[in-house]
Amino acid sequence: MCLNIERRIFTDNLKGKIMQNTVNQSILPYTAKINELNHLEIGGCDTVELVKKYGTPLYVYDEDSIKTCCRQYKDAFSSYDDVEILYASKAFMTRAVCKIMKDEGLGLDVVSGGEIYTAMNSGFSMQKCYFNGNNKTFQELELALYCNVGKITVDNFYELELLDKIAKEQGKTVDILLRITPGIECHTHEYIKTGQIDSKFGFDLPQLDEAVLKVKTDYTNLSLKGLHAHIGSQVFEKDVYADLIGIIAEQYSKIREKYSLEFSEINIGGGIGVKHTEEDDPPSIYEIAGIITSSLKENIAKYGLGKLKLALEPGRSIICNSGITLYKAGSYKQVTEGRKYIAVDGGMADNPRPSMYQAKYTALIANKASTEAEETVTIAGRYCESGDILIENISLPVITAGDIICIPATGAYNYSMASHYNRVPKPAAIIVHNGHSDVIIKRESYQDLISFDVIPERLAKSDCSCI
Numbered sequence: 001m002c003l004n005i006e007r008r009i010f011t012d013n014l015k016g017k018i019m020q021n022t023v024n025q026s027i028l029p030y031t032a033k034i035n036e037l038n039h040l041e042i043g044g045c046d047t048v049e050l051v052k053k054y055g056t057p058l059y060v061y062d063e064d065s066i067k068t069c070c071r072q073y074k075d076a077f078s079s080y081d082d083v084e085i086l087y088a089s090k091a092f093m094t095r096a097v098c099k100i101m102k103d104e105g106l107g108l109d110v111v112s113g114g115e116i117y118t119a120m121n122s123g124f125s126m127q128k129c130y131f132n133g134n135n136k137t138f139q140e141l142e143l144a145l146y147c148n149v150g151k152i153t154v155d156n157f158y159e160l161e162l163l164d165k166i167a168k169e170q171g172k173t174v175d176i177l178l179r180i181t182p183g184i185e186c187h188t189h190e191y192i193k194t195g196q197i198d199s200k201f202g203f204d205l206p207q208l209d210e211a212v213l214k215v216k217t218d219y220t221n222l223s224l225k226g227l228h229a230h231i232g233s234q235v236f237e238k239d240v241y242a243d244l245i246g247i248i249a250e251q252y253s254k255i256r257e258k259y260s261l262e263f264s265e266i267n268i269g270g271g272i273g274v275k276h277t278e279e280d281d282p283p284s285i286y287e288i289a290g291i292i293t294s295s296l297k298e299n300i301a302k303y304g305l306g307k308l309k310l311a312l313e314p315g316r317s318i319i320c321n322s323g324i325t326l327y328k329a330g331s332y333k334q335v336t337e338g339r340k341y342i343a344v345d346g347g348m349a350d351n352p353r354p355s356m357y358q359a360k361y362t363a364l365i366a367n368k369a370s371t372e373a374e375e376t377v378t379i380a381g382r383y384c385e386s387g388d389i390l391i392e393n394i395s396l397p398v399i400t401a402g403d404i405i406c407i408p409a410t411g412a413y414n415y416s417m418a419s420h421y422n423r424v425p426k427p428a429a430i431i432v433h434n435g436h437s438d439v440i441i442k443r444e445s446y447q448d449l450i451s452f453d454v455i456p457e458r459l460a461k462s463d464c465s466c467i
C-alpha cells in the first residue's frame with residue numbers, strides 16, 4: 001500500500017481548518033507518515049518504537065484523527081440549528097474515548113449497562129446519553145433511569161410495558177423515542193443491515209400505530225419525543241438517508257393528525273461507511289450532512305412539522321480510521337504449488353470482522369513502510385480456525401519473522417468485539433498525540449485470564465489423580 005501524501009493537508013485541521021475530505025475516507029489516520037528510517041509514524045510516534053515499548057498485537061489510536069472527525073461532523077451539520085451527534089460507543093468505548101467525546105461536545109449512544117457505567121465513570125453528562133438495544137434488561141433500564149439517561153429508544157412492546165413500570169416505581173417520567181424498521185434495504189453485509197422489515201430490531205411500520213396509542217393512553221410515565229431508525233452499518237449509499245427522513249416525516253404527519261401528538265426529535269442512527277481498502281469509496285461526512293439536512297428541511301416544510309432536533313449516532317465513521325493494529329509476523333508456510341501464508345501474533349480474537357463479515361482490509365509493513373511490494377501473501381491469524389485469515393492475497397514487500405504488520409482502519413468493532421478465544425489475553429490499546437503515547441487499555445496478562453475462574457471447593461478437595 002502506498003502512503004498517499006495528500007493526507008498532509010489534514011495537519012491543520014485541529015487549528016480550525018476543516019477540509020472537505022473526511023477522516024472516514026482516509027485508510028490511515030491523518031497524522032500517518034513515513035519517517036527517514038522507512039518506518040510508519042502515527043501521531044508523531046514511530047510505530048517500531050511503539051512496538052518495542054508496548055508489544056504486539058497493539059491497537060494504536062490517533063487522537064488528532066478522532067478529534068478532527070468529531071469537528072468535521074459538527075461543522076458538516078452546522079447548517080441545521082439543532083443537532084445532537086451521539087458517538088455510538090459500541091464501535092469502541094473506553095473511559096479515555098468518553099473523555100474525548102465529552103471534550104468535543106458529542107453525546108453518546110449506549111447499548112448496555114456496561115456502556116452506561118463506563119460513561120458515568122468518565123464524568124459524562126448522562127443527559128447526553130441515549131440508550132438503545134433490542135433486549136435491555138430490567139436491571140439495565142433501572143440503572144438508566146436511576147442515573148437519568150437522556151432518552152431511551154424503545155424497541156418493542158415488551159420494553160414499553162417494562163419501562164413504564166420501572167418509571168412508575170422510580171416516580172419519573174422518561175423521554176423516549178420509538179425505534180422503527182423503515183423497510184429500507186441498504187447494500188451492506190447481511191449481519192449489519194438493520195433497516196429491513198424482517199429484522200430483530202424495532203417496531204415495523206404496521207405496529208407503530210398501536211405502539212403510539214399505548215404510550216398515549218396506557219403508559220403515563222413515558223413521554224414520546226419522536227422516532228428512531230438505524231438502517232445498517234458500513235453504508236456507502238447516500239440517498240438512503242433522504243429516503244429514511246421522508247419515511248419518518250410521513251409517519252410524524254400521520255401520527256400528528258391521528259393523535260394530535262407533536263414530535264420534537266428525529267433520530268436517524270448511524271451507519272456511514274469507511275474506507276478499509278483502495279476499492280472502497282465511502283461518502284464524505286459533508287456530502288451526507290448536505291443530503292440529510294436538506295432532506296430534513298424539505299420534509300419539515302412538506303408536512304408542516306414543527307421544529308425538530310436532529311440526532312445522529314455515528315460510530316464506525318468517527319473512530320475506525322483513527323485506529324490501526326500492529327502485529328508481529330511469525331511463522332510462514334508456502335503451500336506446494338499454492339499460496340504463501342504469513343502468520344501474525346493476533347487474528348480473529350482481536351479482529352473478528354474478516355471471519356464474521358468477510359470484511360476486507362489492507363496492510364503495510366510498518367518497518368519497511370515504503371519498500372516496494374515483491375510477493376503476494378495471505379495474512380493468517382494465530383487462532384485454531386482455518387477461517388482465521390485477516391487478508392487474502394495481498395502484495396507486500398518480502399516479510400520475515402519479526403517484521404511489523406500494520407492493518408489500518410481497525411479502530412471500530414475490533415477491540416469492542418474482541419474475545420479470549422484460545423485463552424489469548426486481549427491486546428493493549430494506546431493513544432498517540434504529538435509524539436506522546438499513552439495506554440488507554442492495559443494489555444491483559446495470563447493472571448487476568450484466570451482471575452475470573454473459580455474451582456469449586458468440591459473439585460479442589462477431590463483427588464483426581466486416580467482417574
Ligand SMILES: Cc1ncc(COP(=O)(O)O)c(C=O)c1O
Nearest residue numbers: 088230233270271313314315316
Ligand atoms: C442503533 C444504532 N445506532 C448507531 C449504530 C452505529 O453504527 P455505525 O458504527 O455504523 O455508525 C448502530 C450500529 O450497529 C446501531 O445499531
